[in-house]
Amino acid sequence: ALFANTSSDSHVLDIKEELLANLNEKYDDLIASGKNETEAYALVISSIGDIDNLLKDMGQSPAYLPLEIEKNTQKRSVFISIGVALYILSIIPLIWFSQFSIPEYGLMSLILICAIASGFIAFGNSISKSKYTRVNNTFVEEYKEMVSINNEKNKLKGALSSSMWSLVVVLYFLLSFFTNWWHITWIIFLIGAFIQLVILYAFADHLEKKRLWHGILWVATVIVYFVVSFTINAWAWSWTIFLMAVAIEQIVRLFIIWKNAE
Secondary structure (H helix, E strand, C coil), X not given: CCCCCCCCCHHHHHHHHHHHHHHHHHHHHHHHCCCCHHHHHHHHHHCCCCHHHHHHHCCCCCCCCHHHHHHHHHHHHHHHHHXXXXXXXXXXXXXXXXXXXXXXXXXXXXXXHHHHHHHHHHHXXXXXXXXXXXXXXXXXXXXXXXXXXXHHHHHHHHHHHHHHHHHHHHHHHHHHHHHCCHHHHCHHHHHXXXXXXXXXXXXXXXXXXXXXXXXXXXXXXXXXXXXXXXXXXXXXXXXXHHHHHHHHHHHHHHHHHHHHHC
C-alpha cells in the first residue's frame, strides 16, 4: 500500500527497493532496542514522510537556498573562466618557442596548459547549485539529502578523474620527448590506473572498498614489477614480486577477518 499507484519505471523501482530495505533495517533496530512490534511499526511509519512527493521529485531540482545558489554559481563561473582563459593563452608558448626553433617545447607547454585548463573546467562543472537541505527529520527527507550528497560526490569524483588523466597524458609526452624512453614511459598509464582506483576507493562505501583494494594492490604490483625490471634489468628474478603480492594479499585478508571478528 505504501507504493500503490506508483510508476513501474526502473529508477522508481530502485527507489522503492532501497526505501523498503532501509525501513526494514530501521524496524529491526527498533525491535532490537526493546520496542514491541506495534510500537516499532508505528515509529517506522511515522518517520516515513511524503512518499508521493519523493517519487514525484526524483529527477527534478530540489529546493535550494538562494544565497547558496548565488555563491556556488560564482565559484563555478570563476573556475570555468580560468579554464577558458588558459585555453586561449596556451597558444602563446608555442609561438614563443617556435621563434627559438624549439617548437617541441612549445607543443609540450601547450599540452600541459590545456591539461590544467581541463582540470579547472571539470572542477567548475562539478560544483552544483547547493546541497539539499532537508525540511524535517522524516525518512523521505533524509533519503533526499543522501541522494544529493551522493550526486555531489559523483561530480567531484568525475572532475578529479578527468583532471588526473589529462595530467597523465601530458606527463607521458613530456617524459617521452625529454628522455626518449618511449619503451618505458607507457608505465605512466599504469600509474594513472592506480591513482584512478585510489580515487574510487576514497569515494566508495564500505562494501565497494572491500572489492577495490584488490585492484589497488595488483595494479601497484604490476607497476613495481615493470619499474624494477626496466631500471635494473632484473627480469630473471623480478617475477618474485608477484609472489610477495600474494603474501601481502593473504595478510590483509587475515587482518580484515580478525577486525570483523572483534
